[in-house]
Amino acid sequence: MTNENMDERWGFETRAIHAGQKPDPQTGAITVPVYQTTTYEQDEVGKGRGYEYSRTGNPTRTALEMSLAALEGAEFGRAFASGMAAEDTILRLLNPGDHVVMGNDAYGGTFRLISKVLTRMGISWSPADLSVQENIEKNINEKTRIVWAETPSNPLLSVVDIQMLSNVAHTHGALCVVDNTFATPYLQQPLVHGADFVVHSTTKYLGGHSDVVGGFIAMNSPELDQEIGFLQNAVGAVPAPWDCYLLLRGVKTLPVRMDRHCENAESIVEFLRGHPRVIDVLYPGLPDHPTHEIARNQMKKFGGMVSFTVRGGADEARKTVAKTNLFTLAESLGAVESLIEVPAAMTHLSAEGSPLEVDDSLIRLSVGIETIGDLLTDLDHALS
Ligand SMILES: Cc1ncc(COP(=O)(O)O)c(C=O)c1O
Numbered sequence: 001m002t003n004e005n006m007d008e009r010w011g012f013e014t015r016a017i018h019a020g021q022k023p024d025p026q027t028g029a030i031t032v033p034v035y036q037t038t039t040y041e042q043d044e045v046g047k048g049r050g051y052e053y054s055r056t057g058n059p060t061r062t063a064l065e066m067s068l069a070a071l072e073g074a075e076f077g078r079a080f081a082s083g084m085a086a087e088d089t090i091l092r093l094l095n096p097g098d099h100v101v102m103g104n105d106a107y108g109g110t111f112r113l114i115s116k117v118l119t120r121m122g123i124s125w126s127p128a129d130l131s132v133q134e135n136i137e138k139n140i141n142e143k144t145r146i147v148w149a150e151t152p153s154n155p156l157l158s159v160v161d162i163q164m165l166s167n168v169a170h171t172h173g174a175l176c177v178v179d180n181t182f183a184t185p186y187l188q189q190p191l192v193h194g195a196d197f198v199v200h201s202t203t204k205y206l207g208g209h210s211d212v213v214g215g216f217i218a219m220n221s222p223e224l225d226q227e228i229g230f231l232q233n234a235v236g237a238v239p240a241p242w243d244c245y246l247l248l249r250g251v252k253t254l255p256v257r258m259d260r261h262c263e264n265a266e267s268i269v270e271f272l273r274g275h276p277r278v279i280d281v282l283y284p285g286l287p288d289h290p291t292h293e294i295a296r297n298q299m300k301k302f303g304g305m306v307s308f309t310v311r312g313g314a315d316e317a318r319k320t321v322a323k324t325n326l327f328t329l330a331e332s333l334g335a336v337e338s339l340i341e342v343p344a345a346m347t348h349l350s351a352e353g354s355p356l357e358v359d360d361s362l363i364r365l366s367v368g369i370e371t372i373g374d375l376l377t378d379l380d381h382a383l384s
Contacts, residue, residue: 020066060241071185074218076225083201085237086215096122099143108348150179159291166194204334212246260369261304314360323382333366
């Protein structure tokens with residue numbers, strides 16, 4: 001859907017509340033209604049009022065698409081039933097024989113989709129350290145059509161220079177896709193740096209309340225939007241109207257939540273760095289993080305995700321995550337409540353034995369927006 005009803009001069013916070021969300025013209029309802037309908041009356045054969053069938057389009061979904069596109073600074077946006085459905089839709093642009101270059105620390109589900117599903121359709125792939133231009137170029141071949149990055153990445157929180165990546169991709173005739181799930185458009189807008197597609201698991205920070213699974217694609221090219229729109233309807237992995245409503249509700253507070261996520265994460269990083277049982281802390285905001293300078297240039301703040309390793313290896317990591325109270329042992333991330341996990345055994349298990357395998361002593365925190373003193377006490381207890 002195009003970005004109508006949006007004032008280009010609006011700041012991010014205003015967009016989060018108003019873009020795509022005018023009061024309902026019929027009733028004046030301030031909140032976009034949940035249009036829980038499958039079909040729409042036609043005035044005559046083939047002449048509807050903008051909607052025919054809810055897989056093809058639904059007004060609650062339209063509002064969500066306009067809202068999220070406005071936040072990404074995008075001309076077009078398409079919403080999906082999950083982050084994986086959004087990823088799958090982009091990857092359906094490929095033909096047998098095509099090749100994908102992806103980050104060597106991508107989310108396990110992205111790795112599984114590309115390496116275990118798309119390979120059945122004749123797509124090949126190469127993992128690469130995308131922080132170094134030569135590594136990307138070494139892995140690109142004449143069949144490469146997509147270069148796929150997550151930045152910051154899940155769970156190692158490495159940062160990729162999006163402008164450099166998109167320049168390299170375009171030089172070789174490939175599309176640049178950036179998974180912006182960890183940063184959110186509040187902290188980073190990849191289209192400004194040349195990316196062709198931004199993809200999201202809206203399940204995370206955009207929803208923000210651990211109550212909805214969803215995905216989103218943002219883009220500026222009308223041709224790409226046409227292709228993605230065709231696939232959205234043809235394949236049909238669309239979100240339900242109620243899920244769109246929950247996302248619209250969550251997005252309104254994205255900026256204030258993100259500020260608190262970042263603030264709490266910074267305090268936790270400082271605490272972990274000073275703790276004798278902690279070996280290494282991964283956070284792009286740390287001046288000695290290998291890609292800190294890139295993060296400083298393309299991100300507003302450094303996000304709410306923190307990874308670290310503890311002395312004693314995998315066993316100690318498992319014991320530590322079992323001892324927290326406020327940090328709930330669970331997969332997922334980006335919601336108001338704090339979560340803790342061991343990626344190698346949980347979110348990234350599907351990468352076991354592959355080049356994307358994660359160190360089994362790594363612990364990942366999704367830092368929530370609770371009182372920081374309570375979060376620090378909880379971690380201190382778990383580590384002691
Ligand atoms: C960075 C990233 N991208 C994509 C996904 C997939 O999204 P979903 O779980 O909504 O399908 C996830 C899920 O954890 C993720 O962390």
